[in-house]
Amino acid sequence: MKGKEIHGQVVKSLRFSRDIAIGNAIIDMYAKCGCLSNSRLVFKNMNDLSVVTWTTLISSYGVNGKGEESLILFEEMIAAGFKPNCVTFTAILSSCSHSGLIDQGRRIFNSMGSDFGIKPGIEHFACMVDLLGRFGHLEDALELVKNFPGEAAASVWGALLGACRIHKNMEIGEIAAYRLFELEACNSSNYIALSNIYESVGRWDNVRKLRSRMKELTLVKTPGLSCININDRVFRFFQGDVSLPQMKMAYETLDTMSKIMMLPQGYE
Incomplete structure (x- = not known):
């Protein structure tokens, strides 16, 4: 309700009604409230559009589980002459992940360098690992992490570990977890995630050893x-x-x- 009131004041104001940044914020506000039709209406009525505006709307549909619509918007943006940037690719890959659009996500990820001259960054690899891992393609996700140029960040390994927890994959989960133990020595959540995997497959000896190790390191789980x-x-x-x-x-x-x-x- 407050958001609508502020939107109304913006519409009445000659000073702010044409402000792109404010328009983007309103699109995002409606999307976070689940009012995608209002987000689309604000987008449609904006006098000037930017890559940020398109990206905001693409992300809005993605976080609400409407990946197909995000893909349509992505293609419309390119057709309108706007070149996607790094944030745009993060938004569309995340949208694919939320909706399980594996083939589309792979195609877009591979097109970043070949079609747009953008080198995939940590956030893009993390999105792809999350997409592949979330839907059971754990071997492909691990191969992608191994092919990361340089040293894969904790966020990438964390996405893989989270997927292994979902699918109860102990072998790949151990690879991800022990790499995270090196990268984030004091992060108890990584130990908890691996412990949960051990519990799910009945490896209670491993659970006890891991909890003992946590005590040695004085790692305590942060309570929810x-x-x-x-x-x-x-x-x-x-x-x-x-x-x-x-x-x-x-x-x-x-x-x-x-x-x-x-x-x-x-x-x-």
Whole structure:
């Protein structure tokens, strides 16, 4: 609602209504709220377009799981005479990853250098590894990492490890994890990810060894938490936390809601 109010003020203002940066921000705002039709309408009514504007709209459709639409926009952008930049390729490859468009992602990745003279960077390799790994092409993802010019960054290996966790692939997961142990010696999440892979395949001896190693390195898993803002105060909630006086009431309410949701006929 606040975003619409601000958009209305922009439309009324002669000073800001033609500002490309503000238009891009409004497109992004509507997309993050899931209002893609509004994003497209703002894009259509903009007097001046830039590569950033096209990229913003491409990314907007991608993060909302509409990879096919992102690809259409990508082709329309090129046909309109705009040359994609590094950020554009990150956006379209990410869109392919969200929608499982493996062949299209490969084609675009390979076209970066041959058609546009852009050398794929770390973020592009990470997107491709995520795309291939997320949908089970772990061997291809590993080969891509190995072919990375120079030393692959932690983000690239991390994408591979995450994919191995999803698909319970211990062999490739170990390769990625032990490389990450070298690159990010103090990052406990990499140890946790490998431990989860070991658990999923029943390798409990490996789990115990890994947890023992974490203790030796004094690595502690950062607990997950939720935040809520009440009367300009931020309250943080950890699992099992009973420090706030209202927590007993909160847990009782959650327990009641859980029981209601488990009823065969729903609410009574």
